[in-house]
Amino acid sequence: MEDIIVRYISRIIVPFVQLYGLYVILHGHLSPGGGFSGGAIFAASMILYALSFNLSAGTKKLSHDVSSVLESGGALIFAGMGLLAVLLGTNFLGNRAAGFPLGIPGNLFSGGAIMVITFGVGIKVASTMITLFYSLIEGEGHSHD
Amino acid sequence: MRKLLVIVLLAVITFAMVTTVLEMPTFGDPANPTNNEVPERYVQETIRETGVLNVIAAIITDYRAFDTLGEATVLFVAIAAALSTLKAH
Numbered sequence: 001m002e003d004i005i006v007r008y009i010s011r012i013i014v015p016f017v018q019l020y021g022l023y024v025i026l027h028g029h030l031s032p033g034g035g036f037s038g039g040a041i042f043a044a045s046m047i048l049y050a051l052s053f054n055l056s057a058g059t060k061k062l063s064h065d066v067s068s069v070l071e072s073g074g075a076l077i078f079a080g081m082g083l084l085a086v087l088l089g090t091n092f093l094g095n096r097a098a099g100f101p102l103g104i105p106g107n108l109f110s111g112g113a114i115m116v117i118t119f120g121v122g123i124k125v126a127s128t129m130i131t132l133f134y135s136l137i138e139g140e141g142h143s144h145d
Numbered sequence: 146m147r148k149l150l151v152i153v154l155l156a157v158i159t160f161a162m163v164t165t166v167l168e169m170p171t172f173g174d175p176a177n178p179t180n181n182e183v184p185e186r187y188v189q190e191t192i193r194e195t196g197v198l199n200v201i202a203a204i205i206t207d208y209r210a211f212d213t214l215g216e217a218t219v220l221f222v223a224i225a226a227a228l229s230t231l232k233a234h
Binding site for chain 2: 028029030031032034035071072074075078079082092093095096102103104105106110111112113114117118120121124125128131132135136138
């Protein structure tokens, strides 16, 4: 697409959308939102970028290798927090029982494992959506060649 | 004939759905069957037990974190299946 208006507006909008996605992920335990919705917002910004520029510009920002690492990394953070609770002597995915610091309710760094798990889920959802979108667009490009 | 069959089938489904909705308890009624000790426990004990303000976040990532891990696994399997199918062509 060779539309200067779309390119210019999306160039301005994308950082704000990404910042808002990160905000929704990191404040998942304080305000409405969480890993799934924040990850979807973050992925929407990358999809907007790839749509308004082109696919090669999008994959330059986030290559397949990076997104597969993020994909597995998000799940590993989640499962790793569960296993850490087992190592600390309680049930799988225990939070207060494992002794994670709960902090003061209402602070950004509170809730022990919940914030880390939300972050992992957010990374995972974002990379899933981005990878799926890029792969579908790529497949379409090959079939038309 | 086929159209008639579709219309009858849709009418039956509509009837079933509408009767289900009409049978539902009133929204917000304190006597609803969902207002038992489970949401009471969540509302009263979430801050003490998990230290977060968002009760939904506490439920999905602490009380029922294992369920969310399964959800993340579903995402992982879905993307793996989609990629292996798309890359094969």
